[in-house]
Amino acid sequence: MRQHDDTALMIYAFLNQKGGVGKTTLSIHTAAALSRYGRRVLLIDADPQGSALAWSNFRETPDFSVVGMAKATLHKEIEMMASDYDDVVIDGPPRLAELARSIILAADVVVIPLQPSPMDVWAAAETVDLIREAQVYKPELKCVLAINRKIANTAIGRDVRATLAELEVPILSSDIGQRVAFAESIVTGSTVLDQADKKATKEIERFMDELRRLT
């Protein structure tokens, strides 16, 4: 088994069977943040929709590599693909259970982004089931929930943690807020780390610190 320390290769996968929860947004920001720590990062767009690849076509500063690989053989090829990198981030597709299984097998940590709504909590349960299946023969696999698009000071934002506890998966304490800067970054080929929104940058930094401490 691979040893997890500061120098070891880490493979982070963003997965949720539900669409539009922030898999691509958080994948891109994770890759960008890791490369700012001086890591050589590969972002694998494992979604046939190719959103991360499309983003990378607009980008001005190519500070990490982006490749498309939306095949259920990903777990067999990951070692070779990762050989020149310090970290790998996988942006997963919605639906497509077979591809999701392959991504789970490839990953060290699966992050399940979700929005603070009851519907998202139910949808996350499906993804959690896929991960539990894999953990039977891959017990070292880690999984965390990440709340995205939280609207500050709303009851639904507070209550979602209680509902999520039913899934019995750890929840990151650093929520990502609903911010225009995140939506803009996707269409402009940038990240919030390049923009003036310091609150968004701070959120990503806290999120990354917490994620790296897990591993």
Ligand SMILES: Nc1ncnc2c1ncn2[C@@H]1O[C@H](COP(=O)(O)OP(=O)(O)OP(=O)(O)O)[C@@H](O)[C@H]1O
């Ligand atoms: N924290 C946020 N604040 C504002 N907008 C956001 C945030 N996170 C995501 N969005 C927007 O929500 C939409 C969906 O996000 P994203 O594409 O990252 O989700 P996804 O899970 O990758 O979707 P899909 O399942 O279709 O691949 C995008 O328009 C994105 O810009």
Ligand SMILES: [Mg+2]
């Ligand atoms: Mg996506």
